[in-house]
Amino acid sequence: MHLIDTNVNRTNPNDVKWGVTKDDPDLLPMTVADMDIATPAFIRDAMQNLINQKVLGYVIPSTTLYDAFIHWQKVYHGVSLTREQLILIPSVAVGLSFVLRYLTDVGDGVIVMSPYYPPYQTLIKSNQRQFIDFPLIQRDGQYVIDFKRLEQRMDTSKAKAILVCNPHNPGGRVWTNTELQRIHELANERGMLVIADEIHDDTVYSDNQPVSMLSDLMGEDAASQTVLLKSATKAFNLAGVKTAFLATKNTQILGKLKQAATAEAIEEVNTFGLVATRTAYEQGESWLKEVNAYLEGNRDFAYQYLREHIPMIRPMYPEGTYLMWLDFMAYGFSDQELDAKLRSLGHIALNPGIDYGKAGSGFMRLNFAVDRNVLKDALHRLESFDKAVKAN
Ligand SMILES: Cc1ncc(COP(=O)(O)O)c(C=O)c1O
Incomplete structure (x- = not known):
């Protein structure tokens, strides 16, 4: 039996991550550092x-x-x-x-x-x-x-x-x-x-x-x-x-x-x-083992996918955390343009790297603590962004 539960619905207008969808229901937020994975049942109990x-x-x-x-x-x-x-x-x-x-x-x-x-x-x-x-x-x-x-x-x-x-x-x-x-x-x-x-x-x-x-x-x-x-x-x-x-x-x-x-x-x-x-x-030991194994699978999947399918986005390989730091500099956009284009062309929200200091300019942060299918959706959205930019 699996201990972790990735079937969650966070479309609450006060949710820091998902609240953005009240203005744009098509947007997929992959931002704030918490998980779209249920808080463990034994803790809720x-x-x-x-x-x-x-x-x-x-x-x-x-x-x-x-x-x-x-x-x-x-x-x-x-x-x-x-x-x-x-x-x-x-x-x-x-x-x-x-x-x-x-x-x-x-x-x-x-x-x-x-x-x-x-x-x-x-x-x-x-x-x-x-x-x-x-x-x-x-x-x-x-x-x-x-x-x-x-x-x-x-x-x-x-x-x-x-x-x-x-x-x-x-x-x-x-x-x-x-x-x-x-x-x-x-x-x-x-x-x-x-x-x-x-x-x-x-x-x-x-x-x-x-x-x-x-x-x-x-x-x-x-x-x-x-x-x-x-x-x-x-x-x-x-x-x-x-x-x-x-x-x-x-x-x-x-x-x-x-x-x-x-x-x-x-x-x-x-x-x-x-x-x-x-x-x-x-x-928490068994739950944590399971969630970390799942997150490791997500990390490896996203990293490989980006390298194979969207090589203009260059990911750093996270050794820890459920956050992936992505270098978008090859597209040549300003930070503001990049954020706007990811939203308008890819219907995805990431955390703009510039918020993390000047050293973060040209980067975006992706939170991969989500169901694998949501992660796939996010990667497909990044691919749509990539294709739309190249088509213009
Ligand atoms: C590195 C780091 N420190 C601190 C925090 C915030 O922690 P807290 O919610 O306990 O203030 C975060 C949250 O994302 C974080 O990533």
């Missing part, structure tokens, strides 16, 4: 059990929630944590803003590798910190870090922190142990804070296992300047439950953040999120 208790009053986060997360991080990510090292947060975005406000000062620089998840820029700038863009370079069709330039950028910018997204959204890279160690070394030498966004690290394929910035492999020194942000929401399709974790092994940082957490009552997260997150980490 656990939430239903809570409803069945008839009272949704105050609750204390259960010890089993912390135990489940600690166990998950140890078994799947080689990260040893204690309950004292954890702070509950409503989301990774809220956690990032919280960390910036309490661990850096107004005017401090924060290095972000570009292209980047767009809210990074918004959160850093609106907290009056300097957004320091560090473009990744492409080698053999994948993003890599030019460490010489990173070192220079750290020195010239005097940045106080570096944000590391692993696996990388939108490029799909799973940074290697060596790359992460090098980032740690450079940051450590300069007393920089490392903010690790590992929200996508449970969406992994047979050819790659992400290493956490807080992994035991990294050693104590490396881990000591790191704050980890993560949740069950990407892998288990729970974005709406708004529950995540912040973890750090640095006692000084922890002390500051715990005090700040009390001041802001930041740990007062949603009861449904507590239940959903605990259930995901307690019972």
Whole structure:
């Protein structure tokens, strides 16, 4: 019996991804990073059990929630944590803003590798910190870090922190142990804070296992300047439950953040999120295995299809995440034209790469966490776009 269910209908006008179809019912959105795959039944059942208790009053986060997360991080990510090292947060975005406000000062620089998840820029700038863009370079069709330039950028910018997204959204890279160690070394030498966004690290394929910035492999020194942000929401399709974790092994940082957490009552997260997150980490192993195998099939299918049938669209091969970064530069369109033409000629909406910083110009991001037939439809729409452009 299959555990995953790809038969979902999201045509709700308030749905961030599918809401666009209220203005254009023919448009196929392959955008926002959640899945068109049902949130697992065992998680929905656990939430239903809570409803069945008839009272949704105050609750204390259960010890089993912390135990489940600690166990998950140890078994799947080689990260040893204690309950004292954890702070509950409503989301990774809220956690990032919280960390910036309490661990850096107004005017401090924060290095972000570009292209980047767009809210990074918004959160850093609106907290009056300097957004320091560090473009990744492409080698053999994948993003890599030019460490010489990173070192220079750290020195010239005097940045106080570096944000590391692993696996990388939108490029799909799973940074290697060596790359992460090098980032740690450079940051450590300069007393920089490392903010690790590992929200996508449970969406992994047979050819790659992400290493956490807080992994035991990294050693104590490396881990000591790191704050980890993560949740069950990407892998288990729970974005709406708004529950995540912040973890750090640095006692000084922890002390500051715990005090700040009390001041802001930041740990007062949603009861449904507590239940959903605990259930995901307690019972999620088989479901996750199945969904990741399905997503891996989607990834391989889309990658092959694009290479064989639409070679002017050049995909990056995602090592992790359910996001594929597509290079449309061969068509020679401006970013605005490209988005408009994909919609008008292909009836498909992708996330415009330019939203991910200048380094994303000419790219589009495709979310392949959908039923295989929907993915085929999306690829056919891209083919129609390609043919229509060539016919003009
Ligand atoms: C890299 C990355 N970080 C953070 C988030 C947002 O996480 P949250 O919903 O927990 O704020 C996303 C969502 O797409 C993401 O891709």
